[in-house]
Amino acid sequence: MGSITLKQVAKRFGDTEVIPPLDLSIEDGEFVVFVGPSGCGKSTLLRLIAGLEDVSDGVIEIDGKNATDLPPAKRGLAMVFQSYALYPHMSVRKNIAFPLKMAGMDQAAIDAKVNGAAATLNLGDYIDRRPGQLSGGQRQRVAIGRAIVREPSAFLFDEPLSNLDAALRGNMRLEISELHQTLATTMVYVTHDQVEAMTMADKIVVLRAGHIEQVGSPLDLYREPANLFVAGFIGSPAMNIIAGPAAEAYGAPTIGVRPEHMELSHDEGTWRGVVGVSEHLGSDTFLRVDVEGVGTLTARAGGEFPARHGDTVGLTPDPERMHRFDANGLRIAG
């Protein structure tokens, strides 16, 4: 239980086609992340799966059964919204109990489930407070609690961590991953943060303007991006994209080299340039190097590589780990 299949699903708002027909299959128990720039249709796609929007074309199957025309409640999915969408006039306990109450469960069973969820998510301290009296992270937990008590066949998350600060986001990321390990339930997760995508996903779906650009495991996408868009989107800091004569030297109209796949040295290198900004992160140092005829490149140096503003350094790309793209921006195999 928990597989989702989209067949030629399309969505139009009036005349504008937000999602052109696309196919996608999500296996049972998978953690699938939709990434893409703002406005590319991630939320729309998630809402189509949830049943909060009607599809304009195509078929949605959940567990092999056609669910295209089922109302949201009948699809057996639970959603965690970006704004949390907690009910402000109900206590945390009532919020979590709400879906069970709507399902007509008896009070003893509801209490047992709510207490179980509260224990899993450590909600005990504020179970009788109202959402207005909670911090962002606590609200997020309550929203997740409300989703898990229903024991859905899949969870849908729409940018659940985007309102949290960096440290808390890191924690919650781990917690959601752990939750996925324990429950082993399908999760579909929308984000525009590629770090979240890389760390959490079994499978990443990269979207641009409603199109699926590539589907694959985080490492597949990192090692073999299908096109320039995916190459630029996955990886942090972003891949260096080089065009012109410097690229043609390697036999392609455009090449891509990741900052971590270049050799840095003080005296020699294929490309020589002047260090602009250097960012010291402790373990790593990222140098922005201006190379004449190539452009500004980002290179990773070990934490102790001595380089300062104005130094001249040499960069040597590793041809084995270089990505070559044709004139249409598609990957050249090999």
Add this chain to the structure above:
Amino acid sequence: MSTTHSRTAGKAMISPAVILLFLWMIVPLAMTLYFSFQFYNLLDPVKSFAGFANYEYFLTDPAFFEALGNTLIIVIGVLCITVIGGTLLALLLDQPMFGQGIVRLLFIAPFFVMPTVSALVWKNMFMNPTNGLFAFLSKLVGSTPIDWLGHHPLASIVMIVSWQWLPFATLILLTAMQSLDSEQIEAAEMDGASALSRFFHIIVPHLARAGTVVILIQTIFLLSIFAEILVTTAGGPGYASTNIPYLVYMQSLLQFDVGGGSAGGIVAVILANIVAIFLMRLVGKNLDL
């Protein structure tokens, strides 16, 4: 406004306005209070001290209890109709539909019609037992026309006043409804709540605060309904549609008994304050969501 000096200056400067407002309130109140302890009839220029006689007369008058009951029926009846009707209308107007702007404008229109005018329109064009629209409709289906103002005077007044206040309630509740986060409704939808459960568990609690404001403001105005009664039933038949303000009016201006009318006025002020205290409690509880 932080130094002592500037604060003193500030107080001095606002004092004319405050003093004026205070006098505006206190002089009529004091005079009413004074008259209420006098035998004072406009037909008899000699005033004399009356003690509590005016109050005794007013409070033991059977008309007083009838008027008190009528006042409460008008307030509660109109509140029920406008709050429930307003919620349902707001729900309807919140739906996307063709010509939304014009429909909303039409709904608000009754609020801008003067009470005397709208009461007269109802009296002559709708409720008139020979020429009215309701009579016409009754005849159309073959039943005897109802003499609304003659046989159901209080219900008619409640109907007229509700018609005037329904737009106000609808407007306030509609704006409140529009401020409801659509994701909350969607979350409830995912949680398996039917349309009815969503209404009672999500929308109604969200409207509680706006509803309290509607009740508070309307009560203040409904306690003192006067024009509608004057132009339709004149408080009759008998005292069947007389409320406290109308009783005070009859006492002082139809019977020329200023002393008795003043006593009634003071009673009305006390009653209004009791209602106000009760309502403030309610508001305090509800606004503390």
